[in-house]
Amino acid sequence: MRVLLVEDNDRLAALLGEGLRRAGWEAEMVGSVADAEAALATGEYDALLLDRGLPDGDGLDLIRRLRHQPNTPPMLLMTALGDVAEVCKGLDLGADDYMVKPITLREVVARLNAAQRRGTRVAVTLTLGALSFDPASRALTVAGRAFEPPRRERTLLEALLRAMPRPVAKEALEARMASLDRAVQPNAVEVYVHRLRTRLNEVQAGVVIHTVRGLGYRLDAASVQAPPAEAG
Template identity: 50%
Template sequence: MRLLLVEDSDRLTELLKESVHGAGWRIDAVGSLEDARNALASGEHDLLVLDLGLPDGNGIDLLKELRAGGVSLPTLIVTAMGDVESRIAGLDAGADDYLAKPFHHREFLARCRALARRGGTSAAPVLSAGRLRYDPATAALTCDGTVIPLPPRERQLAELLMRDVDRVVSKRRLESALSEYEEILSTNALELAVSRLRKRFAEVPAGAVIETVRGIGYMLRTLAP
């Protein structure tokens, strides 16, 4: 799952990034309505987390624009304005949920999961390759039912390769998918993640191997039983 966070507090942004990465999701963060509009134009996000008091306007205006344009992207408002009238205004403008600051990060993640289920993210099928299974709803990678602990980037890489098992996935596509807003993943970082994941799969063993297709990218190939 990929979130877009629209929040002008650097401190809160860093805290939420840490929580989201820990859950195995990706997050792009911007601090203004203008940057949010540009980021949303990509259509790559599964959930919008929106502050209301932003430097160039009210997040409600962006939300109304989206809904008027037929965009149904699940949206969670996070704001210091937690009075009843503000909550009603946010929900009436098209928000799917509303969370007043301060809040606990576990509640934030729980609300994100609930919105993802509502938006269809959790309906995605469980992926399989060899003895591996990946559940997009929980971001859990398992081998014969046992969870394989992985850092967020390697877990996301495993998901991307398993979505195209036995097919070549280009380096450019992987770098783009694993990058976050204005933070492009380097080729060296991708190669390091592949190397670590390849080693982890060999240790399990996973019944699948990551092959390098020179000059193109990588392929997760299933092994014969």
């Protein structure tokens, strides 16, 4: 079970991360709203555990943006803002649970386990052109037939599918590939994007990978025109 921990207090994040790992959770830690959005765009998590007071915004704003997106994991807030009005606000805006600091590791683990058991978010199959992806089983199909690209190409494709219609930054794709077992070369993303484009064309997936200059890569239906180049 994998949790994204969003906490800018380094000491608290380290303590929670270590405790979660001992409790059987794989914890990935980031310290800002922007870093959390980048991680969610390319990664798969069973839960999101976040603080409200972050350096670049309120964790509640992130929950507000995520709550209507498909395949969003259960979202648990932890904050010092503990009056009833703030708790109700957090829950009304989409949080699945709300913990008031100071909190104990035992409580955090218990609430994460409860949220995971409830299965608050239902995985939705992502479809574009003839290509479909089931996030629950991670099965890829093209026109109903199994599609099994090599590991690194699959990693890129899953990241692009999860983020659509938004582009994914090249740096985020590099980080995702770096989580695999081999060193990532400087031009690895370009190489594997080229290979994946060729493979998708060969199986007539009906999708294209557009380069969005200055932003990264975006997956579109084959009939969608490439976006205009942007400086940067």
